[in-house]
Amino acid sequence: MMRWLGNVVGPIGRVVGVxxxxxxxxxxSDSRFQIIEGDFLEISLDAAFNxxxxRYVFIHNRGAAQMLTKLAQVLKPRGFLVVEEPDFTSAKLLNRRGDVSQQRVNNAICRMFEDRxxxxxxxxxxxxxxxAEGLDIVEC
Ligand SMILES: C[S@@+](CC[C@H](N)C(=O)[O-])C[C@H]1O[C@@H](n2cnc3c(N)ncnc32)[C@H](O)[C@@H]1O
Structure with missing residues (x-):
């Protein structure tokens, strides 16, 4: 995703990965990329992003609500937010309905999240x- 965004913004654009x-x-390592290692809720981001x-980050965090608020705050007016988060309770293998082993794996994944x-x-x-953040949903 960062590489693709780097191509989209071009040599004078900026892509920050956290x-x-x-x-x-x-x-x-190209100058258009800035890599920040740390917890998203603890780092400071001064920029306003387009x-x-x-992707698959909120689901690992009890502070997901605060993360969403912070993401919305770093956007420019009319900026876009793209969030991809799974629902493991309804995940199924394509063309393999009733696959028991796959269902066991999925159940174990669900239990892992619930235990945490x-x-x-x-x-x-x-x-x-x-x-609830006041953002318009363009597509779901
Ligand atoms: C399931 S991986 C997804 C990685 C990537 N976004 C993708 O879609 O392939 C979750 C990633 O989120 C990172 N992560 C989870 N919680 C985070 C947080 N609070 N702050 C920063 N990174 C976090 C983890 O270190 C991990 O690299």
């Missing part, structure tokens, strides 16, 4: 949370 573990981002993107007091169906409640 992760607690940036080992998969370190190869992006686009913010986040996290919501395995986080994606289902995302639209209402995004709307």
């Amino acid at each position: 992760d607690r573990n940036t080992s998969h981002l370190r190869h992006l 686009l913010a993107h986040c 007091v996290l919501d395995p169906a986080h994606g289902l409640s995302l639209p209402e949370k995004v709307a």
Whole structure:
């Protein structure tokens, strides 16, 4: 995603990547990329962004509501937020209905999140949370 965004913004644009573990981002050494290692809720971002993107991150965080608020705050007016979050409670393998082993794996994933007091169906409640931030939903 960062590489793709880097191509979109071009040589004078800027793409900032944030992760607690940036080992998969370190190869992006071009000057358009800025890599910040740390907890998203603890770092400071001074820039106003045209686009913010986040995938499979909220579901791992009890502070997901604050993360969404902070993401919305770093956008420019009329900026776009793209959030991709799963719902493991309804995930199914394509063309393999009734696959028992797949269902066991999915159940184990759900239990892992629940044991950590996290919501395995986080994606289902995302639209209402995004709307509660005062953002217009363009597509869901
Ligand atoms: C399931 S991976 C998803 C990685 C990538 N976004 C993707 O879609 O392939 C979750 C990532 O979020 C990072 N992460 C989770 N909570 C975070 C937080 N509070 N602040 C920064 N990074 C976080 C983890 O270190 C991990 O790299």
